[in-house]
Amino acid sequence: MTTVLICDDRRSVRDGLARVLSAFPGVGRIDCVSTDEELYLRYVREPVDIVLVGMQRALSVGLTAARKLVAADPGANVIVFGAPGDAPTVATAIAGGARGYLRWDASRPEVVAPVASTLANVSVPAPRDPSASDVHLTQREMQVLYGMSQGKSNGEIGRELFLAEDTVKTHAKRMFVKLGVRDRAQAVAHGFRRGLMT
Structure with a gap:
């Protein structure tokens, strides 16, 4: 089962994402932290398959947290989420090692899609992959x-x-x-x- 770690300073955001992801097949444990320090310490102590990092209130903190995780573990699957339509943020996040970007106003399928894509890459490859x-x-x-x-x-x-x-x-x-x-x-x-x- 896939494990997920969510980092955001707002409890409502953490709880909302956890509810959506808990219904996704293949997702097992979901943990939440509120600061980038907690995120790093938790990940180093117990790595997870997917990390979701919020950047709405403290953009630089979120980007720094993503970079720090990827530097510590190049195989880390980090998805950052922030303001919609912010192309520079997306580019910076991806350049920093994030595997995906999620908008704040995303619908449920849009929330699940990047996680599903990452999960598909994390999982054992399927026998074939037709288009x-x-x-x-x-x-x-x-x-x-x-x-x-x-x-x-x-x-x-x-x-x-x-x-x-x-x-x-x-x-x-x-x-x-x-x-x-x-x-x-x-x-x-x-x-x-x-x-x-x-």
């Missing part, structure tokens, strides 16, 4: 994939679609084969990365 144009999912398979992206169980998806749980599992297995993935987490990650879901 979106090569993937042709049925309507049912897309509905099952969408349900998975919301963290729903096969039973919950079945109840929403008026399908037996075994039928949902069958659609899921076929969809896994088409996407070239092995589990729900990879299916959702690849679905977002290939633009099958927005």
Whole structure:
């Protein structure tokens, strides 16, 4: 299971991101800290798969924290988040080693997408990686994939679609084969990365 560490000085932001990410398949433990010092000490003591660093109130602090983490661990997967439409910030963050950038006004799918992309890169590579144009999912398979992206169980998806749980599992297995993935987490990650879901 993927572990996530969120750093922002506002509890409401930390809690909001944690709620969204906790429903994402494949995400296990989510920890939160409020300062860049806590972030660095926590990461050094217990590295995680994905780090989310806020930069809204203290842009330089967020960028410095991202750089410091990447310097300590070049393999760190850091995603920074800040003001929308701030191209210089995005460029600076990426140049500093961040793997992605998230806008403050992002919708739920937009919050999940960069994490899904990073998760897909962190996970064991899928057997094959067809492009979106090569993937042709049925309507049912897309509905099952969408349900998975919301963290729903096969039973919950079945109840929403008026399908037996075994039928949902069958659609899921076929969809896994088409996407070239092995589990729900990879299916959702690849679905977002290939633009099958927005």
